[in-house]
Amino acid sequence: xxxxxxxxxxxxLKTGQSMTLQCAQDMNHEYMSWYRQDPGMGLRLIHYxxxxxxxxxxxxxxxxxxxxxxxxDFPLRLLSAAPSQTSVYFCASSAGASVNTEAFFxxxxxxxxx
Amino acid sequence: xxxxxxxxxxxSIQEGENATMNCSYKTSINNLQWYRQNSGRGLVHLILIxxxxxxxxxxxxxxxxxxxxxxxxxxxxASRAADxxxxxxxxxxxxxxxxxxxxxxxxxxx
Numbered sequence: 001x002x003x004x005x006x007x008x009x010x011x012x013l014k015t016g017q018s019m020t021l022q023c024a025q026d027m028n029h030e031y032m033s034w035y036r037q038d039p040g041m042g043l044r045l046i047h048y049x050x051x052x053x054x055x056x057x058x059x060x061x062x063x064x065x066x067x068x069x070x071x072x073d074f075p076l077r078l079l080s081a082a083p084s085q086t087s088v089y090f091c092a093s094s095a096g097a098s099v100n101t102e103a104f105f106x107x108x109x110x111x112x113x114x
Numbered sequence: 115x116x117x118x119x120x121x122x123x124x125x126s127i128q129e130g131e132n133a134t135m136n137c138s139y140k141t142s143i144n145n146l147q148w149y150r151q152n153s154g155r156g157l158v159h160l161i162l163i164x165x166x167x168x169x170x171x172x173x174x175x176x177x178x179x180x181x182x183x184x185x186x187x188x189x190x191x192a193s194r195a196a197d198x199x200x201x202x203x204x205x206x207x208x209x210x211x212x213x214x215x216x217x218x219x220x221x222x223x224x
Contacts, residue, residue: 004156031210042117042202042214043157050210058211090156092212099144099206100164105156 002026006091006106013081013113021076021109023091029104030096032074033058034066036087037108043090049074050096081113116140117213118186118203126221133190135218137203138183146179146186147204151217157202160188193222 007022025032033048035058045058049068063085065077074093078085088110092103118137127133137146145164149157163170163179163186170177176189186205190197200217 033211035214040216042216045211045213048211059213088154092157094210094212096210099208099210100162102147102159102162103149103157103204103212105158107156108154 004091004093004104004106006089006109008109009107010110011112013078013111015081015083015113017081019078019081021078021089021091021111023074023076023106024072025074025091025093025104026072027093027095027104028071029093030071032068032091032093033103034064034074034076035090035092036060036085037090038087046076046089078111083113085111086113087111116143116205116207117215118146118205119215120201120203120218122218123216124219124221126223127193128223129193129195131193133193133197133220133222135188135201135220137186137188137205137215139186139203139205140184141207143181143205144208145206146177147206147212148175148177148186148188149202149204149214151200151202153199157214160201190220193220195222195224198222 034046035043047066091106094103148160202217
């Protein structure tokens with residue numbers, strides 16, 4: 001049982017490039033979400049999904065796209081990278097049947113945009 | 115969703131001492147969760163307390179919840195170097211979104 005797996009762990013992009021951060025979970029969780037964490041700050045919710053085919057925006061969605069074609073995968077796409085998107089990105093998942101469930105987090109992707 | 119606000123922002127204690135941190139939130143909740151983040155790692159769930167519970171224990175952790183004051187506290191007893199981390203609370207209403215504040219950074223000195 002791997003839990004939540006994020007790839008890559010580190011990435012450097014040039015301004016204007018696009019890329020996809022991968023997130024996969026093997027716990028059959030319905031709910032998945034993406035956060036970004038900037039120095040000295042908490043995690044801010046980018047996008048989330050309550051099941052395959054269903055996604056919605058969080059607090060800071062601009063510049064990011066998501067899709068959820070399977071229960072296991074929830075990729076985050078940066079359309080045109082900007083230095084303001086330099087951050088650490090975390091993916092999380094939780095069982096969706098109840099709000100009384102814990103979230104499981106991946107180890108993060110550290111992204112630098114130059 | 116709503117985010118909690120942790121207090122203090124930072125805490126430095128000697129190994130063996132207790133550490134207490136607080137969380138305040140604004141609207142009614144279904145439950146409140148505490149998470150730990152070791153430097154550069156993902157968050158790890160510590161404990162969940164439901165709105166109808168007042169206190170919960172897990173090993174050296176003790177969490178209290180006062181819904182009338184919209185606040186919670188996390189107590190770590192007999193702290194160890196491995197407890198050095200940031201701690202976040204996440205008050206959860208009737209949706210799946212979890213929001214996090216800036217956290218409390220705890221440093222345990224040897």
